[in-house]
Amino acid sequence: MWNTKGCLHTKDHTTHNKQVYVLRYQRSCFRSSCNLCWEKWIGRASNVATRKIIKYFKIENKKPIHVVLSVSNWDYELDYKKMKLKARKILREIKVVGGSMMFHPFRFNKRLRCWYYSPHFHIVCFGFLPKGSLVEIYRQNGWFVKYLGVRKSVFATFYYILSHCGIKHRTRTVSWFGDLSYSKLESETLPENNNCPLCGRKLVEIYYNGWDPPVPPDGFFEGFVDSYGWHAVETSNIPLEPCNFEYAPTRELNDLLKSLEQAH
Numbered sequence: 386m387w388n389t390k391g392c393l394h395t396k397d398h399t400t401h402n403k404q405v406y407v408l409r410y411q412r413s414c415f416r417s418s419c420n421l422c423w424e425k426w427i428g429r430a431s432n433v434a435t436r437k438i439i440k441y442f443k444i445e446n447k448k449p450i451h452v453v454l455s456v457s458n459w460d461y462e463l464d465y466k467k468m469k470l471k472a473r474k475i476l477r478e479i480k481v482v483g484g485s486m487m488f489h490p491f492r493f494n495k496r497l498r499c500w501y502y503s504p505h506f507h508i509v510c511f512g513f514l515p516k517g518s519l520v521e522i523y524r525q526n527g528w529f530v531k532y533l534g535v536r537k538s539v540f541a542t543f544y545y546i547l548s549h550c551g552i553k554h555r556t557r558t559v560s561w562f563g564d565l566s567y568s569k570l571e572s573e574t575l576p577e578n579n580n581c582p583l584c585g586r587k588l589v590e591i592y593y594n595g596w597d598p599p600v601p602p603d604g605f606f607e608g609f610v611d612s613y614g615w616h617a618v619e620t621s622n623i624p625l626e627p628c629n630f631e632y633a634p635t636r637e638l639n640d641l642l643k644s645l646e647q648a649h
Contacts, residue, residue: 386412387603390588392581393617401609406581408588409606417552429575431543434485434559436573438509438539441483441565447511448535451542452481455505457527465556472506473562475528479518483563483570484510485543490551507546509536511564590618 388410395403413422415429438449454472456463463471465488472486485508492503519530536542543559550558561567579588593600595614600606 388412389591389593389600390579391591391615392584392586392588393591393612393615394581394584394586395612397584397586398609400583403612404609405591405612405615406583406588407591407600407606407608407610407615408578409600409604411605417558418554427544427547430547430559431540432575433572434509434543435540436575437561437565437570438485440573441511441570445511445564449484449509449511449539450514450535451533452476452479452508452510452514453505453531453533454508455503455529455531457529459527461502461504465553468504469506469560471526471528472508475522475526475530476508476510476512476562478522479512479514479530481508481510481512481514481563483565484508484512484561485565486560486562487546487558488551489546489549491549493549507550509539509542509546591615592618 390408390410392398392406395405398404398406413425415422415426417423417426417430419426441447442449454475456468460468460471469486469488487507488504489507490502490504491500492505493500514532519532522528522530547558552558561570564570580586581588593614594616598614599610
């Protein structure tokens with residue numbers, strides 16, 4: 386479904402020839418399990434995670450890195466919680482002080498063009514990996530640690546990781562640990578885009594009443610258009626009367642259904 390908001394206070398829009406500000410957008414549930422809105426969920430989740438990484442970067446002046454932990458073959462039978470606990474233990478051993486962790490249960494075989502089970506964790510974190518620690522971790526635990534270096538674009542990294550991550554009901558897709566855990570560093574909320582960029586007034590729902598609308602009915606639009614034909618959607622404050630229904634008792638309803646069955 387598409388919705389239209391805007392600002393009709395054209396007197397204050399002198400820099401744009403007193404035009405109407407119109408924002409045409411598509412409504413979304415922003416759920417990772419939705420077949421239609423999962424891409425918007427990726428964008429929002431990547432934005433929130435990036436803001437938290439930047440917040441810690443400004444405090445400690447440390448650059449974020451990208452690390453991949455591949456589960457050893459003899460740990461494939463472990464459930465997700467035990468895999469996650471072991472991954473946290475390995476991260477502490479390689480001197481990672483905190484970050485975010487995302488689980489990938491599968492990898493893609495380019496030659497066979499299919500997915501196969503290969504559990505691994507993507508970690509965007511802060512820390513300094515001691516020389517030789519990755520080889521020692523593999524020797525002790527069988528887990529392969531791949532260091533992918535300092536991130537140039539944190540948002541692009543999160544977007545790529547979340548585009549094919551594991552989704553499970555009642556399980557956090559992006560979990561935080563260490564110095565960036567939920568109790569030590571709060572996540573920043575996304576700013577609401579609900580104010581006019583010129584006058585700052587709160588946007589209201591509007592509609593166009595005329596021929597040849599200047600805004601596409603099923604496409605995104607943001608900008609200024611002529612004020613002719615635009616009106617605010619009026620909402621009624623009259624409370625609706627409750628509608629009460631009377632239901633027959635279960636015993637009488639069963640007798641009624643039996644009589645209807647015998648009649649047919």
